[in-house]
Amino acid sequence: MSREQNVLKKIDKPLLLMYYALVFMGLFTIYSSSYNEEYPEIYAWSQPYGKQLFWIVISSVVGGVILLMDSNFIKKTSYATYGVVLLMLVVVLLMPPIKGARSWFKIGSFSLQPSEFAKFATAMAVSYYLSGINIKMQDFKTKFTVFVLLAIPGGLILLQPDAGTLLVFFSFIFVLYREGLSGNILLGGFFMVIIAVLAVFLKASESMGNVFGFEVEANYLFAVMVVIIGGLIMLIIKNFVLPRYRKARYKLxxxxxxxxxxxxxxxxxxxxxxxKDRHRSRFQIMFGIKEDRKGDGYNIYQALSGIGSGRFSGKGFLQGTLSNEKYKHVPEQSTDFIFCSWAEEWGFVGSTLLILLYVSFLIRIVSIAERQRSRYNRIFGYCVASILFFHFMINIAMVLGLAPVIGIPLPFFSKGGSAILSFSILVFILLRLDAGRTEELY
Amino acid sequence: MNPNQGRRWVIVLIMLFIAFIFIFRLLYIQVLDDKWSNRAESITNSQEVIKPARGLIYDRNGKLLVVASQVYDIWVTPRKIGKIDTLELCNVLGLSREEFDKKLQKARNYASYKASVFLEGVSSSDFAKMITKLQRYKGFEIKVNTQRGYPADVGAHFLGYIRKISAEKYKKNKEGGNDYYLMDDYIGITGLEKVYEEDLRGKRGKVKYLKDRLGNKKAELEIDYAEEGKNLYTSIDLDLQKYGEELMQNKIGCIVAIEPSTGEILAMVSAPTYSPSKMVGRDFAKNWTEMSKNDSLKPLINRAIYNSNYRPGSIFKLVQALVAMQSGVITENTGFPCNKSLIGCHNHEAPSNVRIAIKHSCNPYFYQVYKRLILRGEKSNIFKDSRIGLTKWREMVTTFGLGVKLDTDIPGVKSGNIPDTNFYDKWYGKNRWAFSTIYSNSIGEGEIGVSPLQMANLAAILANKGYYYTPHLVKKIGEDGDKKEKFKVKHFTAVDSSYFIPVREAMEQVVLNGTARQAQIDSISVCGKTGTVENKSFNDHSVFIAFAPKENPKIAIAVYVEYGTWGGTWAAPIASVMIEKYLKGELSEKGKKKEKRIKEAVILTKHSDFKH
Incomplete structure (x- = not known):
């Protein structure tokens, strides 16, 4: 009894508050975007908002149960959880496909999406592994093991296929970085992304170079240029770097x-x-090489129109004229494109507020992670921050036309029972671990 | 402490950096650049036209002459039709195979990928029969339209008709800055429909609305309500009009009846006439061609206004007498011998004053009256003297609404002809004509041209003893409206009302003891004047004008029966039954006999053979 009271007292109230703020902002956005005049009650069972509310309640119940658990118990079940979810990911591949993907277990009118659960299960497994004794980030074995822990669920998800969710597993790079992975790899990764984006841009824009009168694809010239720059850097190293460092720099x-x-x-x-053609044109649209408001560019054109029409202060709750069920001009207004509904109704003020709230929430998670004594707790905290941040970054970048259209939800906002449950489990496990941080020694 | 703790700041910075990019991007999309919000508007906003109902047309007693009923236009997009059983579709539409092919070809010629009118003006009952079957065919869509209906089935000539605006007119309107009409709007082409087009059509409304992805109307933003077209309350007496049309069956000519105290036209019949409903709906083109090209009697012509080359014949003597007295060249007691060597005449008592001369329609009398009007002795040269005389005479005659265009509300009215010096100069050369050249004018022959509307107006002037209101058809525009201001203006002739007294008395005598005894009505004093318009080599035209009752006249009328010979033969009895019907409601025994005789007569050829 006393321990439970202790836990409740020690819960991080700001995080919990921000969690519920996001969840209810999300619920009301779903309410507005899929509002049905015949069922105005927010708990209307048959409507998306009723279902979302139901899942919020379920999430809170599950969250409550998690808070009642023992921290060590949670940690010790990491691999077991991971194993169960992997099993689910295998079994789901045997299910009949829905919209071309084998991603769901359908039970009555509800469906469960195990790839969502893979997010917290993998986080637990990675935290458990990395917090083990004598695990050093520098070891190749460590890196390889983490890669395998990520690759198994990632590969199974790719088989569904669900490339969007797979992308989330890349978010663990932040966790690994915090735990000692060389900054060069993060930087290198960033560098590679830029190289890749440039290469895609050159290809998508069908740029050609002219070499002695021959038309050459710009990317070949780009590669040659990279080699030349590499050579120049070698020269610089030879002349300006102390001999004892040279070998390592050359290698790099x-x-x-x-x-x-x-x-x-x-x-x-x-x-x-x-x-495929649609991928190619998505890139072309993203880079502004072509504007296509009917075909592949339709989604983003409509989404940006919806967001733009919110202007400074928005149209007001339930006053949207593009991103909702009534008008349907913006696709997927309750799931991947839910930010449009919010931005249309609350304008620049509201969208800025949402982004600031989100980032505050993420930064709060980082601070919580940093105050942990136990490595498991800290690593898990970073997992939560990284997973949520990745979703947030890719989803918003997509609806703002800064990234190609990738099906990835905005956590706590997008409609979807499995998603909100999975994200809530991440948050509640962190809350439980944080509340018990003083009792633990490792 | 963990050596990598500093790395948290790298991660936090990355988060803040991304948030900053997002906020900056949002600032751009939502606030700084209005491109996207404009695009949003073009995605969501739409508008459609609200068509007002066209005004109805009533008679003077509130009986409906013209209604607007809902009809259906069937439009076709040829490319969308696909493979079909053409014969079955022909059955559904009630078309023959040839008609169907012709219409479809026409639509194809317009554009195979765009919708164009295929069947116009399908009635509600026909539509009900075809709709369920038609729905199975692709490429056909239905648009609701209003169409005219004519419950009374009279007055085709003055009511006019409406048609879909022609491509040329649409273009011309657009170029002229009149962008009211849309491609599928109807517009008045003739008659009242044309003159009162802007009142009848109302004002189109517009509704701006928000649409969903499929284009469904979801919320109205702004409604600019349509203004219903105004109803027209005409001066026509439906019963009289109908009766006039019955009387004129199998005859060529016209009747115009006017209420003298207001200038309101009570009836305007042009024969042969046609059913106004022939100008409605699918068969318009067929009917129009039939009537304008194939029918030698030209039923489309409104003879009441159009045939300004109708000469007035002897009825013009009334004008001559009035003008002469006003000019002082005669008094009411001036007498002339009936000298048949001047101009032909029949045997009658000596015309010792104006009254007797009119009563017997004495030609030599008016020859001499006209001579005094033209040759006033102001110049010794008869050519020059004639010029002065003609000008003075014409000036006075035109104040009777003759030789000038009456500013009425019937489109296409003609001015008729009261010749002036220019006219004769052109014809004969300057100073090469004198009274002796133009004396035929004295008895309403020669170069005098008067439309039946002007003749009726002349009757109204006589009824009013010297003034008239421009004859018009519409007494009220809209429920609470009024007639046009110009129809409330009294136009005085140049002749004093005192000179009208002997002329009116003479007209009474014409009916009682003169050439128009056929026009007598037992209990009503009718004043009239016959005319027999010379028609060389064919039967003469029968003309009669009248007003009644003599005191406080209620009706003035002109009747013109082509090839009807003497004025008293057909025109006078027709006028008398019209007057009797209007004033009494029903005919006396004597009237019924006249009516029977009139209705049985067929006077359609130039050599009409009938018993007098």
Missing amino acids: TIWATLISVVMILSVNWAFNNVF
């Missing part, structure tokens, strides 16, 4: 150049051979 430069060239060439190849 050679690897970077090599990987860049491979990246450019494979993007160049993939663009024609792996991408």
Whole structure:
């Protein structure tokens, strides 16, 4: 009894408050975006908002149960949870496909999406593994094991197929970075992304270079340029770097150049051979190479119109004229494009507020993670922050036309029972671990 | 402490950086650049036209002459039709295979991918029969329209008709800055429909609304309500009009009846006439061609206003007498011998004053009256003297609404002809004509041209002893409206009302003891004057004007029966039964006999053979 009271007292109130703020902002946005005049009650069972409310309640119940659990128990079940979810991911592949993907267990009018649960299960497994004794980030074995822990659910999800959710597993790079992964890898990753984006841009814009009168694809010139820059950097190292550091720098430069060239060439190849027409035109639309308001660019054109029409202060609750069920001008207004509904109704003021709230929530999670004594707790905290941040970043970038259209939900906002339950479990586990941080020694 | 703790700030910075990019992007999309909000408007906003109902047309007693009923236009987009059983579709639409092919070809010629009118003006009852079956065919859509209906089935000539605006007119309107009409609007083409187009059509409304993705109307933003077209309350007496049309069956000519105290036209019949409903709906083109090209009697012509080359014949003597007295060239007691060597005449008592001359319609008398009017002795040269005389005479005659265009509300009215010096100069050369050249004018022949409307107006002037209101058809525009101001203006002739007294008395005598005894009505004093318009080599035209009762006249009338010979033969009895019907409601025994005789007569050819 006393311990339970203790837990409740020690819960991080700001985080809990922000969690419920986001969840209810989300619920009201779903209410507005799928409002049905015949069922105005927010708890209307048959309506998306009624279902969302139901899942919010379920999430709180599950969250309550988590708070009552023992921290050590939670930690010790990490692998078991991971195993159960992997099993679910295997079994779901045997289910009949819905909209072309085998991602759901359908039970009555409800459906469960195990790939959502994979998010917290993988977080637990990675935290458990990395918090083990004598685990050092620098070891190749450590990196490899983490890669395997991520690759198994990632691979199973790719089989569904659900590329959007797979992307989330890349978010663990922040966790690994915090735990000692070389900053060069994060920087390198960032560098690679830029190289890749540039290569895609050159390809998508069908840029051609002229070499001695021959038309050459710009990406080949780009690769040659990268090699030349690599050579120049080698020269600089030879002349300006102390001899004892030179070997390591040479190695790094050679690897970077090599990987860049491979990246450019494979993007160049993939663009024609792996991408489908719609992917190609999505990139072209994203880069503003072409404007297409009917075909592949339809979604983003409509979404931006919806957001833009909110102007400074928005149209007001239930006053949207594009991003809701009544008008349907914006696709997926309750799921991936839910931010449009919010931005249309609350304008620039509201969208800024939402983004600030979200970032405050994420930063609060980071601070909570940092105050943990136990490595598990800290790693898990970073997992939560990274997963949520990745979703937030990709989802908003997509609806703002800064990233190609990728099906990924906005946590706590997008409609979806499994998603809100999974995100809530992440948050509540963190709250429980944080509340018990003083009792633990490792 | 963990050596990597500093890295939290890298992660936090990345988060803040991304948030900053998002907020900046939002600032741009939502606040700084209005491109997207404008696009949003073009996505959501739409508008449609609200068509007002066209005004109805009533007679003077509130009986409906013209209604507006809902009809259906069937539009076709040829490319969308696809493979169909053409014969079955023909059955559904009630078309023959040839008609169907012709219409479809016409639509194809317009554009195979755009909708155009296929069947126009399908009535509600026909539509009900075809709708369920038609729905199975692709490429056909239905648009609601209003169409005219004519419950009384009279007055085709003055009511006019409406048609879908023609492509040329649409273009011309657009270029002229009149952008009111849309491609599928109806517009008045003739008659009242044309003159009162802007009142009848009302004002189109517009509703701006928000649409959903599929284009469904979801919320109205702004409604600019349509203004219903105004109803027209005409001066026509439906019963009289109908009766006039019955009387004129199998005859060529016209009747115009006017209420003298107001200038309101009570009836305007042009024969042969046609059913106004022939100008409505699907068969318009067929009917129109039939009547304008194939019918030698030209039923489309409104003879009451159009045939300004109708000469007035002897009825013009009334004007001559009045003008002469006013000019001082005669007094009411001036007498002339009936000198048949001047101009032909029949045997009658000596015309020792104006009254007797009118009563017997004495030609030599008015020859001499006209001579005094033209040759006033102001110049010794008869050519020059004639010029002065003609000008003075014409000036006075035109104050009777003759030789000038009456500013009425019937489109296409003609001015008729009261010749002036220019006219004769052109014809004969300057100073090469004198009274002796133009004397035929004295008895309403020669170069005098008067439309039946002007003749009726002349009767009204006589009834009013010297003034008239421009004859008009509409007494009220809209429920609480009024007639046009110009129809409330009294136009005085140049002749004093005192000179009208002997002329009116003479007209009474014409009916009682003169050439128009056929026009007598037992209990009503009718004043009239016959005319027999010379028609060389064919039967003469029969003309009669009258007003009644003599005191406080209620009706003035002009009747013109082509090839009807003497004025007293057909025109006078027709006028008398019209007057009797209007004033009494029903005919006496004597009237019924006249009516029977009139209705049985067929006077359609130039050599009409009938018993007098």
